[in-house]
Amino acid sequence: MGAFQRLGQWSLSVLERLGRGHVFLFRTLMALGPLALRPRLLIRELYSVGVLSLLIIVVSGFFVGMVLGYQGYITLVDFGAAEALGTVVALSLVRELGPVVTALLFAGRAGSALTAEIGLMKATEQLSSMEMMAVDPFKRVIAPRFLAGVISLPLLAAIFSAVGVMGGYGIGVGVLGVDAGSYWSQMQANVDLFEDVMNGVIKSMVFGLVAAWIAVFEGYDAPPTSEGVSRATTRTVVHTALAVLALDFILTGLMFGDL
Amino acid sequence: MHFARGDRKIFDGVDITIPQGQVTAIMGPSGTGKTTLLRLIGGQLKPDRGQVLVEGQDVHRLSLRELYRLRRRMGMLFQSGALLTDLNVFDNVAFPIRENTRLPESVLRHLVLMKLESVGLRGAWSLQPSELSGGMARRVALARAIALDPLLMMYDEPFTGLDPITKAVIVSLIRRLNDALAMTSIVVSHDVAEANSIADWVYLISDGRVVDQGSPSQLQQDASAWSRQFLEGLPDGPVPFHYPAPDYLDDLMGGGQS
Numbered sequence: 001m002g003a004f005q006r007l008g009q010w011s012l013s014v015l016e017r018l019g020r021g022h023v024f025l026f027r028t029l030m031a032l033g034p035l036a037l038r039p040r041l042l043i044r045e046l047y048s049v050g051v052l053s054l055l056i057i058v059v060s061g062f063f064v065g066m067v068l069g070y071q072g073y074i075t076l077v078d079f080g081a082a083e084a085l086g087t088v089v090a091l092s093l094v095r096e097l098g099p100v101v102t103a104l105l106f107a108g109r110a111g112s113a114l115t116a117e118i119g120l121m122k123a124t125e126q127l128s129s130m131e132m133m134a135v136d137p138f139k140r141v142i143a144p145r146f147l148a149g150v151i152s153l154p155l156l157a158a159i160f161s162a163v164g165v166m167g168g169y170g171i172g173v174g175v176l177g178v179d180a181g182s183y184w185s186q187m188q189a190n191v192d193l194f195e196d197v198m199n200g201v202i203k204s205m206v207f208g209l210v211a212a213w214i215a216v217f218e219g220y221d222a223p224p225t226s227e228g229v230s231r232a233t234t235r236t237v238v239h240t241a242l243a244v245l246a247l248d249f250i251l252t253g254l255m256f257g258d259l
Numbered sequence: 260m261h262f263a264r265g266d267r268k269i270f271d272g273v274d275i276t277i278p279q280g281q282v283t284a285i286m287g288p289s290g291t292g293k294t295t296l297l298r299l300i301g302g303q304l305k306p307d308r309g310q311v312l313v314e315g316q317d318v319h320r321l322s323l324r325e326l327y328r329l330r331r332r333m334g335m336l337f338q339s340g341a342l343l344t345d346l347n348v349f350d351n352v353a354f355p356i357r358e359n360t361r362l363p364e365s366v367l368r369h370l371v372l373m374k375l376e377s378v379g380l381r382g383a384w385s386l387q388p389s390e391l392s393g394g395m396a397r398r399v400a401l402a403r404a405i406a407l408d409p410l411l412m413m414y415d416e417p418f419t420g421l422d423p424i425t426k427a428v429i430v431s432l433i434r435r436l437n438d439a440l441a442m443t444s445i446v447v448s449h450d451v452a453e454a455n456s457i458a459d460w461v462y463l464i465s466d467g468r469v470v471d472q473g474s475p476s477q478l479q480q481d482a483s484a485w486s487r488q489f490l491e492g493l494p495d496g497p498v499p500f501h502y503p504a505p506d507y508l509d510d511l512m513g514g515g516q517s
Contacts, residue, residue, distance in 0.1 A: 129341035132301050133355040133403075134330040136323075140358070 024217050028146050031138035041144040049110045050152030056109050057102060061160035064101060065167025068092055073176050083182030087190040089168030094191065094200040098161035100248050103207035106153050107240035111215035114145050115236040118219025119229035142216050149212025157204035199255045206247060211240045260309030262299060269295050271467035282437050282444040284458035286451065287465050293447040297413045301335060302326045313411060331359055334404035338416040340396040342388040348399050349384040355406045374402040378432060394425030405436060412442045418450040426453060433457055451490050463489060
């Protein structure tokens with residue numbers, strides 16, 4: 001087979017998979033309605049997807065905030081603007097690092113777990129058995145996990161940013177001697193609720209949708225073998241990371257640039 | 260009915276009638292598509308040509324809602340059991356009832372205990388699937404499959420990988436449940452002795468076609484050479500022991516290509 005044919009075959013398979021992914025998303029969205037009548041299913045998934053991700057989010061957010069505090073201070077102090085540290089830390093977290101790093105951590109912690117769980121359910125015929133028991137796996141398995149991911153990620157990103165601001169405060173004010181009043185007042189004056197915070201929230205909502213979609217789709221589409229599930233889990237992390245970074249560029253351009 | 264996976268034909272004009280109220284065994288060598296046939300009957304796969312009729316309804320022309328309604332009257336025992344690993348035995352058996360009915364918990368509890376009693380595992384209601392032996396898991400799966408009192412029950416290789424005692428238990432359960440619940444049963448298997456012992460009618464399939472059919476006694480007396488080889492488990496016959504190869508002597512003397 002020539003290189004041109006191989007390229008064509010690869011392109012067709014990518015397009016076919018994209019098509020399957022979109023049909024899958026449509027079926028998942030259609031299955032969200034009945035979930036309103038069974039909130040327990042959603043609450044259980046919110047716990048395993050969201051609450052169990054809290055530790056890694058809080059610890060990472062704190063460290064990222066402390067690093068931002070250090071790096072920000074080192075740069076700002078040369079210009080005699082150390083009191084702007086609070087603004088730098090908050091804007092970096094709320095606009096970019098909060099949504100992006102949370103989405104990457106989410107893919108590694110919750111996304112991979114969702115893929116593995118659904119993939120194994122498929123490999124052990126649990127999804128097939130549900131179908132034969134007249135239970136739609138989209139309503140019972142896929143939709144609750146998808147919605148839990150979509151809801152959890154923006155909340156986790158908000159917690160990440162809040163903890164990061166505290167980390168920056170600890171280093172900036174506690175260790176490096178920046179004035180506490182300046183740290184908070186500069187932040188309050190320069191961080192805009194709509195332009196900065198809301199745009200960050202929109203980003204994390206988009207990332208949540210994409211990360212949850214990729215995670216549940218990869219699990220559902222995984223070949224029902226141990227190798228298939230393993231590859232699907234890896235693909236979830238890689239594809240989510242690439243999608244989040246690419247989308248972040250596009251969204252940043254739309255929100256803050258001239259795109 | 261015709262069905263293919265890619266270029267490989269699985270069924271090439273298969274025509275099977277399942278008699279109501281009886282146990283029908285579908286037997287054939289591994290890889291002949293016996294499990295695929297059950298998935299086609301259950302509407303999980305779609306034939307390329309032909310139709311699958313259950314109670315006069317063409318399974319593959321039904322809407323998703325109608326298909327799920329029909330599946331409430333079907334039960335399927337998977338080879339692996341396919342128990343939901345995050346639920347205990349009681350909740351596994353209760354699962355189809357909870358999902359498809361609005362029965363109060365007290366009634367549901369009675370139903371589940373009755374189903375578990377019928378497979379001899381009422382005392383195991385609180386165990387997790389990981390605590391069950393292979394045979395117990397299959398009996399729990401059987402209790403779950405009959406939870407909605409199906410009219411049509413399908414068994415996918417129910418005897419594979421079981422010890423003789425458990426195998427005998429499953430054999431007797433299939434027959435007893437079929438008669439007691441007035442079901443129609445389809446048993447897909449390549450365990451000839453066990454399937455023959457409970458089947459009223461047997462279909463032998465190979466290479467995408469029905470090779471032979473009849474009652475177990477009819478097949479023992481009047482079967483084709485292929486069927487006899489399969490039913491008696493002979494190592495050589497119409498299905499040759501040797502994979503096609505060049506002449507043995509030539510090969511040993513270095514004249515062959517291997």
